[in-house]
Amino acid sequence: MTCRSPCLRVFALRKGAPCGPLIPPDRRHEELELSIMESQKSRRRRGPPTQEPPQSPKQVAPQPPPRPWLTWSLATVLLLGLTYFLRPDIYLTNWIGPLLGHGHLQGLADDIDQEATLRPRIELHPEHHVYRAPVTHYLDWRVTTGQRRPDGVLKEVFLINDLFPGPTIEARSGDTLVITVINSMTEHPVALHWHGLHVPNGVDGAAAVSQCPIAPGAQYVYNVSLPATQSGTFWYHAHAGVSRGDGLYGGLVVHAPASKSTVRGLMARGGSDLDRYGYDKELLLLIGDWYHPPAEDVLAWYKNPGNFGNEPVPDSLLVNGVGKFDCGMAVRARPLDCIPHLMDSSFLNLDPNRSYRIRVVNTGSLGGFSLDFDRENLELLQVDSVDVERSQQKDVNRVGILYPGQRMDFVLRPSAKEGKGPSSMMVELDQECFKYMNPALTPDQLFPIYYNGISDPDRMTLVPSIRNKLNIQEIPSSASILATLPEKADETHVVYTKIQKMARNNNSPYGYFNMTTWKPQSDPLVPLIALPRENWDANQFSLTTGPGSRWVDLVVNNLDEGPHPFHLHGHHFFILAIHESTFGWGSYNPFEDPVPTGFDAETDPAQPYDLSRAALRDTVQIPSRGYAVLRFRADNPGIWLFHCHILWHLATGMAMLIDVQGDPAGLVAHDASVLPAGEICPPLRA
Numbered sequence: 001m002t003c004r005s006p007c008l009r010v011f012a013l014r015k016g017a018p019c020g021p022l023i024p025p026d027r028r029h030e031e032l033e034l035s036i037m038e039s040q041k042s043r044r045r046r047g048p049p050t051q052e053p054p055q056s057p058k059q060v061a062p063q064p065p066p067r068p069w070l071t072w073s074l075a076t077v078l079l080l081g082l083t084y085f086l087r088p089d090i091y092l093t094n095w096i097g098p099l100l101g102h103g104h105l106q107g108l109a110d111d112i113d114q115e116a117t118l119r120p121r122i123e124l125h126p127e128h129h130v131y132r133a134p135v136t137h138y139l140d141w142r143v144t145t146g147q148r149r150p151d152g153v154l155k156e157v158f159l160i161n162d163l164f165p166g167p168t169i170e171a172r173s174g175d176t177l178v179i180t181v182i183n184s185m186t187e188h189p190v191a192l193h194w195h196g197l198h199v200p201n202g203v204d205g206a207a208a209v210s211q212c213p214i215a216p217g218a219q220y221v222y223n224v225s226l227p228a229t230q231s232g233t234f235w236y237h238a239h240a241g242v243s244r245g246d247g248l249y250g251g252l253v254v255h256a257p258a259s260k261s262t263v264r265g266l267m268a269r270g271g272s273d274l275d276r277y278g279y280d281k282e283l284l285l286l287i288g289d290w291y292h293p294p295a296e297d298v299l300a301w302y303k304n305p306g307n308f309g310n311e312p313v314p315d316s317l318l319v320n321g322v323g324k325f326d327c328g329m330a331v332r333a334r335p336l337d338c339i340p341h342l343m344d345s346s347f348l349n350l351d352p353n354r355s356y357r358i359r360v361v362n363t364g365s366l367g368g369f370s371l372d373f374d375r376e377n378l379e380l381l382q383v384d385s386v387d388v389e390r391s392q393q394k395d396v397n398r399v400g401i402l403y404p405g406q407r408m409d410f411v412l413r414p415s416a417k418e419g420k421g422p423s424s425m426m427v428e429l430d431q432e433c434f435k436y437m438n439p440a441l442t443p444d445q446l447f448p449i450y451y452n453g454i455s456d457p458d459r460m461t462l463v464p465s466i467r468n469k470l471n472i473q474e475i476p477s478s479a480s481i482l483a484t485l486p487e488k489a490d491e492t493h494v495v496y497t498k499i500q501k502m503a504r505n506n507n508s509p510y511g512y513f514n515m516t517t518w519k520p521q522s523d524p525l526v527p528l529i530a531l532p533r534e535n536w537d538a539n540q541f542s543l544t545t546g547p548g549s550r551w552v553d554l555v556v557n558n559l560d561e562g563p564h565p566f567h568l569h570g571h572h573f574f575i576l577a578i579h580e581s582t583f584g585w586g587s588y589n590p591f592e593d594p595v596p597t598g599f600d601a602e603t604d605p606a607q608p609y610d611l612s613r614a615a616l617r618d619t620v621q622i623p624s625r626g627y628a629v630l631r632f633r634a635d636n637p638g639i640w641l642f643h644c645h646i647l648w649h650l651a652t653g654m655a656m657l658i659d660v661q662g663d664p665a666g667l668v669a670h671d672a673s674v675l676p677a678g679e680i681c682p683p684l685r686a
């Protein structure tokens, strides 16, 4: 059988993979299970013929003597069968589960949520990517919405090819992704951003900046070239409206190719990250806070002046699209369609004789989190897809805080002291941004770690005791990364950001950079990439770099009462300094202040910044009443967003633009071909 569609060729690359529908290979067994279930249903649906064939008169045979054991056996089988159909959870939890290695099924449920148990485990396959030459992956994605119960509470979520979260992309550096996105919805516009990847501006996926949103019924092809210089954990997510908050996201893992190349582009075994760091397998964890109401309702609540600019506190948290929620904790004023939930937490079903690279993404809308492991130790490899300095600290079992948009990779191994065996992971939501109590939320949640499918319920009642912890904000990049950092920048810019509740905005909270709150370009309704800067509307605050590739220092002063995780599109930046003030505004202007605020010229000999401790990231948490000094090489031409990754802050304008290598006079657009002359975009929803 030959593959006719180009998209099938990708999966056919896998050894022995047959041509099939557009489903990633890690979904194949689930498809198989579904098809078996479906065929079983079909068989059940097939009723008896309506007309019984005429019975021919039969000779009556002599009856055998009654056999009571047979009657009892049949009755027992019938009873067991009836129990199975009425309470399958009893089978799954107590009998069949352990036999099938499904010891991870937790708790009882009155209803089994098939959708939530579909794919909590995302096991990656670096061996399919690190030893081969670059290829092009063709993917067709259909975006829809559907009702799901990720944590037992019914919610309409976004689906890509019927999946929530969306399909996981695995590739290697140098691959190309050709992704045709079809918006099959009637209301929501779509734009997808490839977070952390240095892609050309036209495929960055920021609606109103680098593209028109994909209108309902329309489609758009993202031709994403994965840079040869980038590998690590990334993710994709919606960048139009607030649909990211309702689940329009997925994992994107770019494996580093093995270092030794051989003839015909094939790579020799060895020289891969698996060998370099001594791990055997890879798992992806997409962890984030979760709201039960639709994200647009949550945003409306935040903008309501009666809520005084307090950020809405999430209701729950999800790991790979599943969570656990106690229906009894639902807020009375906001009744929920909630079903006691059978959670499949097989995302951490481990083999005791293997070590794992765990790739973690904070997919949440507001909160950061830390991870604690009970009997395992972790070794941090990367943050934001960049190698970090390897910590000399031993016996580390806590890492964080990972803020929205950020990623971290670490190797997880059983601790020699604690021994092997069933264990647990605690996700601890950072409550710094939670300004009021949401009784529905359990901010610290324990999830079992199974070994060979076996957990220990007693272990699940223990909060892991912290042996040693890593603060990812304090960890510099590796020496080879720091070697690329120049002593001085070519140009310096200073900006100020704050959330303000002003009378002219009816006291609703809006985020500002300098004096501008960002709104999607609307007058005219053309993405900024296709519009000369002189024609941008009044809602666009930007700075321009250039000419050519330049090193840029960006000093971001956060005058706000809260911290913000800022993300730069299309580039990574070195964090040179971060400061939080205990008094005053804590701001820093290098054009006026000889020494960075908060630093002492006598006790801090490295002036003005300690470059040996810099960290290359694409998202940085800037403290309240403080600042960060960011240095980046502005070498990717285009219009790039720099914005807070808290969804509610981005949606209320906490964003600005960096025009990289644009026309100094602002008279020429970067790429007017995005829209033919005279055309405009379909409108974004308010």
Ligand SMILES: [Cu+2]
Binding pocket: 563, 564, 565, 644, 645, 646, 649, 650, 654
């Ligand atoms: Cu923010």
